[in-house]
């Protein structure tokens with residue numbers, strides 16, 4: 001199997017603030033918690049209008065990576081650059097001020113509040129002055145409706161409680177919200193992990209919509225079948241280390257799946273089982289389950 005590992009683009013070139021710099025770059029980046037090395041040697045780039053996928057199993061280091069980029073934990077090794085400037089983010093607010101928004105799996109929504117209220121939560125529009133100041137409900141409803149429609153999300157009624165939406169729809173509202181509030185980079189933390197095939201397809205479509213709006217999207221997932229159709233580049237993590245960084249042109253879905261499943265480990269297991277009494281069929285079944293590709297709706 002020939003896999004061309006992409007050199008982390010321009011990895012060694014000096015990037016001085018600015019022109020031609022990537023929106024986000026990590027160079028040999030890592031994170032230590034005391035003696036524990038949670039993440040090491042990560043090179044990746046995020047660019048406007050592109051989807052960078054981060055794949056890895058449990059404990060691979062995905063959460064640690066998000067925490068660094070979203071400003072929740074400072075990196076301890078290597079470099080983190082935003083538009084060419086080397087940074088150490090100290091809070092999610094700092095990340096937001098630099099245009100990096102994160103949408104987490106357990107979305108912070110108020111289920112009983114209407115969709116429009118959740119859309120503007122913490123950034124409510126007001127009208128009038130002084131004692132006559134009040135929430136501009138009509139405008140907030142109108143903007144919510146328009147922004148959702150612009151992303152291709154047609155919800156009948158923005159007045160309904162957000163808790164009545166499906167998990168996938170809620171993720172989509174969060175994506176539209178980040179786009180409206182001017183995010184340049186959007187981190188999506190396993191947005192399809194808890195969803196069925198159909199809902200996952202819906203979320204994947206909005207990932208592409210955010211990309212088409214010019215955002216640099218970082219899509220965290222453990223599912224290569226979700227990553228491959230929407231991704232432009234793929235960072236593979238395993239036990240806190242980068243095991244590959246590929247451009248789409250340099251890897252196929254089968255190769256990505258094999259890398260994720262630990263192709264070599266599976267072969268070894270097949271060999272061992274065979275010696276124990278020929279259970280190679282079990283391996284075939286494992287592979288079939290892994291090949292269960294969900295439908296991704298056309299853009």
Ligand SMILES: Nc1ncnc2c1ncn2[C@@H]1O[C@H](COP(=O)(O)OP(=O)(O)OP(=O)(O)O)[C@@H](O)[C@H]1O
Pocket residue numbers: 033036037038039056057058059060061062063064065240
């Ligand atoms: N605060 C911490 N202190 C010490 N070790 C940590 C801390 N956070 C993460 N780790 C360790 O770093 C490694 C990577 O963990 P991380 O949570 O980033 O993986 P993950 O890919 O997000 O896994 P999962 O999908 O299971 O959430 C693990 O070995 C974990 O035990």
